[in-house]
Structures are given as structure tokens and as C-alpha cells.
Amino acid sequence: MCQDQTRPTLATQLDEVAAGAAKRFPAEVLSTFKDGIKNVKATGIEANAIQVGDLAIDAELTGWDGNTIKLSELWKSGPVVLMWYRGGWCPYCNLQLRAMQKELSAIEGAGARLVVLTPELPEKAKETAERNGLAMIALHDKDNELAKQYGIAFDLPPAIIPMYRDKLKLGSFNGNDKMELPLSATYVIDSSGKITYAFLDADYTKRAEPTEVMAAVKAL
Numbered sequence: 469m470c471q472d473q474t475r476p477t478l479a480t481q482l483d484e485v486a487a488g489a490a491k492r493f494p495a496e497v498l499s500t501f502k503d504g505i506k507n508v509k510a511t512g513i514e515a516n517a518i519q520v521g522d523l524a525i526d527a528e529l530t531g532w533d534g535n536t537i538k539l540s541e542l543w544k545s546g547p548v549v550l551m552w553y554r555g556g557w558c559p560y561c562n563l564q565l566r567a568m569q570k571e572l573s574a575i576e577g578a579g580a581r582l583v584v585l586t587p588e589l590p591e592k593a594k595e596t597a598e599r600n601g602l603a604m605i606a607l608h609d610k611d612n613e614l615a616k617q618y619g620i621a622f623d624l625p626p627a628i629i630p631m632y633r634d635k636l637k638l639g640s641f642n643g644n645d646k647m648e649l650p651l652s653a654t655y656v657i658d659s660s661g662k663i664t665y666a667f668l669d670a671d672y673t674k675r676a677e678p679t680e681v682m683a684a685v686k687a688l
Contacts, residue, residue: 478567478677485559486673500627507625508670513651517619520666524550524657525617529585529607532594537607539583543657547580547664547688549681550655552615554672555588555641556596561652564675565600571678572604580656580685585609587650588641611642615650620668623648656684664688 490498518525526540542548551568553561568575568582575582583605586593590608597606615621624632624647632638632647639645654676656665665684667676 475570477679478564478675481563481567482560482673482675485563497631500631504625504628505671508622511622513620513622514668514670517651517653517668518655518663518666519668520663522663524548524655524661524663525614526661527614527617529609529614530590531605531607532590532597534590537583537605540661542581542583543659543661545581546659547578547685548657549575549580549582549685550585550657551582551676552585552609552620552650552653554649554652555586555638556592556599557636557638557641558672560673560675562596562600564652565596565602565604567678568681569600569602569604571682574682575685578682578685580688581605583607585614585650587612587615589643592641609650611644611646612648612650618653618655620651620653621648622651622670654681656681656688658688 524543526538528536528538530536539548553565555561565584572582585607587609588596593606593608609615612621629647638647651668651670652672652675654667655663658664664687665681
């Protein structure tokens with residue numbers, strides 16, 4: 469499939485959302501969020517997470533449709549693109565999901581499967597899927613259990629907890645009172661279960677570019 473040269477990159481769209489947020493929120497709020505990103509990066513989470521060359525971790529997870537899927541059964545039949553999103557409340561996540569949906573036919577045409585994981589409750593994930601017109605496999609990573617095994621889950625820095633707890637109502641989305649999230653990580657896993665591509669960034673405004681993910685899939 470040839471890339472639509474008129475379509476803006478995901479990075480460009482994400483930058484536009486970030487620029488819009490910069491105009492809407494007070495400087496002190498923006499500063500708090502930036503400091504939060506720095507604090508998460510300072511934990512070393514990006515370097516300590518599962519990396520290229522590591523074996524993927526298997527799990528059985530249930531989607532909003534009630535079907536349970538074992539991840540290894542998927543990658544045994546071909547490459548898997550495994551992508552975490554924080555929740556439907558996150559505009560950056562919604563952009564990424566829509567961008568990957570546009571590449572879904574190309575990913576499947578290359579013999580791969582796109583699987584998205586999220587800590588948000590199945591009914592919330594269903595709303596996210598319907599709102600964004602998604603047809604990909606979406607699985608519930610309850611309490612970030614698998615994200616923790618991949619080393620991509622983190623506790624929210626104290627300074628930003630009130631915003632996530634009181635304004636975004638994170639607990640109502642995830643079904644618990646834990647103030648934690650996963651990185652918006654993307655992995656490509658080959659049929660032997662080995663990770664061949666990893667996008668890891670503590671900055672939630674940065675996401676794997678769909679063209680890079682497709683290149684990683686095609687390389688297999």
C-alpha cells in the first residue's frame with residue numbers, strides 16, 4: 469500500500485493537539501504536566517522496560533466483546549503489533565488509535581495482527597472503539613497487570629494526581645483508585661515471540677509513527 473502523501477503524519481497531528489492545549493491551559497498547569505513527564509523519565513522506565521530482542525510476555529486477556537484471547541496464539545500465526553493506550557479520555561490516544569485504524573488493512577495485508585491494550589474498563593473501551601470507529605482487537609489490561617510485567621506501568625507523580633483523580637476521573641475509567649498508567653508503548657512481535665520493534669517514550673504526546681510500525685512489520 470502506498471502512503472497517502474497528503475495525509476499529515478501522526479506526529480504533526482499530536483503537535484497540533486499539544487499546541488491547542490498550550491493555549492487552553494494556564495502556564496502553571498502546563499508546567500506541572502511537563503514536570504510530571506520529566507519525573508517519569510527520571511525513573512528510568514524507558515530503559516528498564518522490555519526492549520527489542522527480549523521475548524514478549526504472554527497473557528490471556530478479555531476484550532470489551534467478552535472474548536478472551538491468549539497473545540501467544542496470535543503471534544504463533546504471524547507478527548503482532550501490540551500497542552497500549554491510556555484511555556479514551558486521552559486525546560493523544562484517540563488520535564493514535566484512529567491513525568492505526570487507517571493502517572489496519574495494510575497491517576493485516578502483511579500478515580500481522582494489531583492488538584491494543586488498555587487499563588480502562590471494557591465498557592469504557594467499547595465506547596472508545598465506537599467513538600473512533602475502531603475495528604481492531606482491544607483487550608483489557610486489568611490494573612495494568614501486563615503493563616507492569618513489561619515494565620511500562622508507572623505511578624503518577626504526586627503533583628499531577630489531583631488533575632487525573634479529580635478532573636479526569638481516572639478511577640471511573642479504570643475501575644480502581646490506583647493512580648497509575650502505562651506508557652503509550654508499541655511493540656512488534658515476531659512469530660517466535662521475540663520483540664523486533666519497540667517504541668517507548670515517557671512523554672505521552674509522543675507516539676509510534678504508523679509508517680515506522682508498518683516498516684517493522686514488513687521487515688518480518
